[in-house]
Amino acid sequence: MEFTIDQIAQLLDGNVEGDGSIKINRLEKIQEGTVGSIGFLSNLKYEQYLYTTQCSAIIVSNDFTPQKEIQTTLIRVKDPYTGFTKLLEAYKEITTSELIGTETPSHMHESSTIGKNFFRGAFSYIGKGCSIGTNVKIHPQVYIGDQVTIGDNCVLYPGVKLYPGTIIGNHCEIHAGSVIGSDGFGFAPQEDGTYKNIPQLGNVILEDHVSIGANTTIDCATMGSTRIGKGVKIDNQVQIAHNVILGENTVIASQAGVAGSTTLGKNCILAGKSAVVGHIQLADRTTVGGNTGVMKSITEPGQTIFGYIGFDIKAFLKSYTIFKKLPILQDKLRELEKKL
Numbered sequence: 001m002e003f004t005i006d007q008i009a010q011l012l013d014g015n016v017e018g019d020g021s022i023k024i025n026r027l028e029k030i031q032e033g034t035v036g037s038i039g040f041l042s043n044l045k046y047e048q049y050l051y052t053t054q055c056s057a058i059i060v061s062n063d064f065t066p067q068k069e070i071q072t073t074l075i076r077v078k079d080p081y082t083g084f085t086k087l088l089e090a091y092k093e094i095t096t097s098e099l100i101g102t103e104t105p106s107h108m109h110e111s112s113t114i115g116k117n118f119f120r121g122a123f124s125y126i127g128k129g130c131s132i133g134t135n136v137k138i139h140p141q142v143y144i145g146d147q148v149t150i151g152d153n154c155v156l157y158p159g160v161k162l163y164p165g166t167i168i169g170n171h172c173e174i175h176a177g178s179v180i181g182s183d184g185f186g187f188a189p190q191e192d193g194t195y196k197n198i199p200q201l202g203n204v205i206l207e208d209h210v211s212i213g214a215n216t217t218i219d220c221a222t223m224g225s226t227r228i229g230k231g232v233k234i235d236n237q238v239q240i241a242h243n244v245i246l247g248e249n250t251v252i253a254s255q256a257g258v259a260g261s262t263t264l265g266k267n268c269i270l271a272g273k274s275a276v277v278g279h280i281q282l283a284d285r286t287t288v289g290g291n292t293g294v295m296k297s298i299t300e301p302g303q304t305i306f307g308y309i310g311f312d313i314k315a316f317l318k319s320y321t322i323f324k325k326l327p328i329l330q331d332k333l334r335e336l337e338k339k340l
Helices: 005-012 044-050 080-096 313-324 326-339
Strands: 015-017 037-040 057-061 073-077 179-182 187-189 195-197 203-206 217-219 225-228 304-306
Touching: 005 015, 005 057, 005 073, 005 080, 037 080, 057 080, 073 080, 179 203, 217 225, 304 313, 313 326
Parallel strands: 037 057, 057 073, 179 217, 203 225
Antiparallel strands: 015 073, 187 195
């Protein structure tokens, strides 16, 4: 596939400086670019590569001023990072739209329905009473249990497992190996020291524009629904327990975990390896730093929590400054003890 720089600029609502008739056939990093490719410059740490890159075109901001002579053609846009993301989305849409039809062997129960422009990969399975929208791509070895609902323009990558009753909104993306709707960790301790399994009868709901990373697990609710809000982005290898509610546009990085019946507000951020205990609430726009454990509710919006056990970031940094000086303080204490 080839497009001229002028065509790309039109897609991005950008302005061309240079030869707009040059054809582009691939996307590459600015520091690794070759002739026929397009890259972008958003972080000025990479500006040095602009003057040596072999990319045929570079997306830059409207207010960018070069410090040296440039050989490549520029496309000026309001936000180069957003512009390049839009270009990536367009490229992905073109390439994935080529996947149409049914590979064999695959199975779909006669009581289930699927919309137009679908793709069903080999060894995929669709159970009873499922409703699947238009332009849905189901890659090989995907399992879709009974009574599952999937909206339009969704992609399920290889090995995804959707347990019965799962509801997926529109424009959702679930990456390879993720499991949605597995039983929550519910066991009742008995007098003899054993544990009795508590049936998990609820489901999982993913609202529109949700992205789930590879090998992530989202447990079904004991009763009701585990709910992942609109626009939520979850990284690889994340655990979301039963009856959790994630507010809109919340972002969770790799290896983080949220325990059962906890609610996160809108636009929260959980950094890598962070953990949130069960049955608490985090206010809107709460940010939890990497390796931080949150043990109690955060009621004030917009706070940043850091440390283990997590508390206010300013208080933690002040305490950590003292902590680093403990060996020196200990020596001084010993000197004072000797004098006494």
